[in-house]
Amino acid sequence: MANHSADHPAHVHHHFVDSDQQFDSAKLGMWVFLVNEILFFGGLFCAYIIFRAWYPELFYQAAYELNKVLGGVNTVVLIVSSLTVALAIRSAQTNNIKWLKRNLLFTILLAVVFLVIKAFEYEHKFHYGIAPGSFWDPSPEVLERIDHPKANIFFSIYYALTGVHALHVLVGIGLIFWIYLRARKNEFSSEYFTPVEIVGLYWHLVDLIWIFLFPLLYLIE
Amino acid sequence: MSEHGHHIIKLSTLWNVAASLTVLTVLTVVVSNLGLPSPLDILSALVIALTKAYLVAAFFMGLRWDNKFNSVLIIGAVFFFLLMVGITMLDTMYRVEVVPSF
Numbered sequence: 001m002a003n004h005s006a007d008h009p010a011h012v013h014h015h016f017v018d019s020d021q022q023f024d025s026a027k028l029g030m031w032v033f034l035v036n037e038i039l040f041f042g043g044l045f046c047a048y049i050i051f052r053a054w055y056p057e058l059f060y061q062a063a064y065e066l067n068k069v070l071g072g073v074n075t076v077v078l079i080v081s082s083l084t085v086a087l088a089i090r091s092a093q094t095n096n097i098k099w100l101k102r103n104l105l106f107t108i109l110l111a112v113v114f115l116v117i118k119a120f121e122y123e124h125k126f127h128y129g130i131a132p133g134s135f136w137d138p139s140p141e142v143l144e145r146i147d148h149p150k151a152n153i154f155f156s157i158y159y160a161l162t163g164v165h166a167l168h169v170l171v172g173i174g175l176i177f178w179i180y181l182r183a184r185k186n187e188f189s190s191e192y193f194t195p196v197e198i199v200g201l202y203w204h205l206v207d208l209i210w211i212f213l214f215p216l217l218y219l220i221e
Numbered sequence: 222m223s224e225h226g227h228h229i230i231k232l233s234t235l236w237n238v239a240a241s242l243t244v245l246t247v248l249t250v251v252v253s254n255l256g257l258p259s260p261l262d263i264l265s266a267l268v269i270a271l272t273k274a275y276l277v278a279a280f281f282m283g284l285r286w287d288n289k290f291n292s293v294l295i296i297g298a299v300f301f302f303l304l305m306v307g308i309t310m311l312d313t314m315y316r317v318e319v320v321p322s323f
Contacts, residue, residue: 031291035298042302083239215266219253
């Protein structure tokens with residue numbers, strides 16, 4: 001056994017045996033939170049599944065209003081941002097603080113690009129009165145394409161799923177910026193990078209949710 | 222000292238995973254344009270999405286090298302999600318009439 005005090009660097013709280021145990025506990029806690037996130041989005045996906053089973057023809061018609069190209073570009077944007085987060089964690093593990101900070105900034109940039117594209121998509125839909133629930137007030141050309149009494153339900157599900165997802169992206173930007181500020185203060189190294197790893201897990205989950213949203217909402221022919 | 226517990230993922234692995242995810246994204250768009258008949262279009266989209274989800278969870282999130290209990294948690298989450306959908310559908314799919322306001 002190593003000397004106990006040597007195993008107790010400054011970042012280790014006194015109730016943990018060592019750095020590893022603290023790291024594993026933090027990670028376990030994050031995974032439990034991610035389980036909660038999966039089931040939270042699960043409720044919305046459940047609504048999607050039931051309404052698609054009830055009104056399959058509605059989904060085929062309504063998905064026409066979604067821009068596949070923008071959705072596809074956003075998918076790639078999130079994949080690359082997941083890569084940059086993974087690279088950020090790797091940079092921390094290899095004590096490369098310069099690239100840790102760069103990768104975090106790249107990730108924030110990509111997240112902002114994602115939100116800007118999403119905002120353009122929303123704006124375009126609102127312009128044609130494609131709004132959720134009782135705000136549904138489609139223009140005549142939209143009505144020509146979607147001839148369905150429950151059309152507003154598809155867009156309620158669309159806005160709920162993508163809106164809550166966009167909120168997660170927004171929170172992610174805040175978290176990654178917080179990690180960036182801490183990295184600037186030289187708080188992370190190969191010895192201690194738990195917050196980088198844990199925010200990384202959160203960001204990958206945001207990507208994971210979008211992986212399902214894209215084909216289920218945009219790619220219905 | 223504390224290094225033994227942390228697996229450092231190879232750079233090439235990370236880039237390959239990102240490249241595979243991009244290829245699969247293109248593939249899912251291409252498949253959706255084929256106009257496959259009803260159950261096949263959803264199934265193909267889901268198979269590709271699940272493959273992508275596996276790549277993200279196993280490599281980017283590091284579950285491949287992680288404590289197996291974390292994998293149990295995420296598999297458990299998927300199980301309970303399917304249970305929620307399954308039990309809800311047992312109700313919604315076998316109603317004589319759909320709830321009027323829905």
